Amino acid sequence: MRIAEEVTFGGSSMDRAAHLRGDEMAQARIWAQPEAQVLAFWRGKPLIGPEGLVRLPTDHPALQEAGHGALRIFLGCDGGAPVFALDLSAWQPENLEAAALDGFLDRSEQRHPALAGDQAFAELRAVMTRLSPRDAELAATARALFAWHHSHGFCARCGAASEVSQAGWQRQCPACGAPHFPRTDPVVIMLITRGNKVLMGRSNGWPDRMYSLLAGFVEPGEPIEAAVRREVAEETGIRVGRVDYLASQPWPFPASLMIGCRGEALSDAITIDPHEIEDALWVPREEMLTAMAGSHPRITPARKGSIAHFLVSNWLADRLD
Incomplete structure (x- = not known):
């Protein structure tokens, strides 16, 4: 991209x-x-x-x-x-x-x-x-x-209070000498499409009508493509075939790296896991255009500046390739 x-x-x-x-x-x-x-x-x-x-x-x-x-x-x-x-x-x-x-x-x-x-x-x-x-x-x-x-004020190895070092880019334990480095959590966020539709979901506690792309943390030992397929299946029951990387975004709320991908759905039927998300739905391209313009009666998109908004906007404009 x-x-x-x-x-x-x-x-x-x-x-x-x-x-x-x-x-x-x-x-x-x-x-x-x-x-x-x-x-x-x-x-x-x-x-x-x-x-x-x-x-x-x-x-x-x-x-x-x-x-x-x-x-x-x-x-x-x-x-x-x-x-x-x-x-x-x-x-x-x-x-x-x-x-x-x-x-x-x-x-x-x-x-x-x-x-x-x-x-x-x-x-x-x-x-x-x-x-x-x-x-x-x-x-x-x-x-x-x-x-x-x-x-992260305490050493994860021995529990002692750690100290700031490297001009704020590390912490050092004065008791056992262990160095500690800033944490970044990898998160996949997926533009899942099937024909002319895109898959949108909303989490519990979000503002009314707010929908975004599905997302989830990458687990230890898991490739990005597998994380995309697993998260979509867990949240909606939809199977995903081909997965391609598109873009990434540091998201400091508090410490994620959003890994934007595109995936091709192999099925349509949505089965929600209520422990994962509150709702999910397929949105046709024409309706998504209305939502992005703020005129849809049911859907408001993710906020401008987020990678979800970025990916959907460029999907609508055919600028993903």
Whole structure:
């Protein structure tokens, strides 16, 4: 698929400068450079402005809210300027809408008094289509790393508290010496077609009328093609023949790599496993066009920016080959 890397979070070929991660003296030096940039995050939400990600100087007053020992990650270099991400989750906003933080899609925004009024911490999924490819790569990378550190503070080998190393790209156990690396979970997401129809499904707890492509985690020892066939069969009872890879998307919610595939169904009858999904249906191309336009009475598509939306859009436009 020639346009595969156009998907949101698909990458911008940023220089990640991995050779600088383990050099503490180099890290201190580049942090002190006047051109150094900091991306501020609050509870996994990046700081967004009218032009996209907000890049702050390292001495900005708002960064003082991070507190001693706040997690700082070196993301790489953008146009020669070092770029860091800093966790400001220690800051407590006033009038916090706690319920919104736990919703299906958090649309609340938090504004820091030391920042401009048009700058706010916003849920990445709500703003991802507004970001440039470079901003999207930076935001996805930082969010995934912050989430990993938040949930992996202890050594999986001996249970001792681990420490941040390699400028935020590893954790090291001081007790047994075991290194720990950021986790990425492979997930297959499938455009399953039969003639002029595409298979769509919805999970329990999704917003009303929301449907997307079927998806599931790849199991240990399982090829991608087998994972596609197994997941479709488990969720809908449909048998799948030929499977082709199309595109991939890093999905930092919290740490997946979405592996987009196309599969040809060998059967039509749907048998739902209610433990897996709530509903599934075949949607003809003409109806899918209506759904993507927001005019279908029963179906709303996956959000723009997701690989599901990307694959369906390009299937409708005959751009998969």
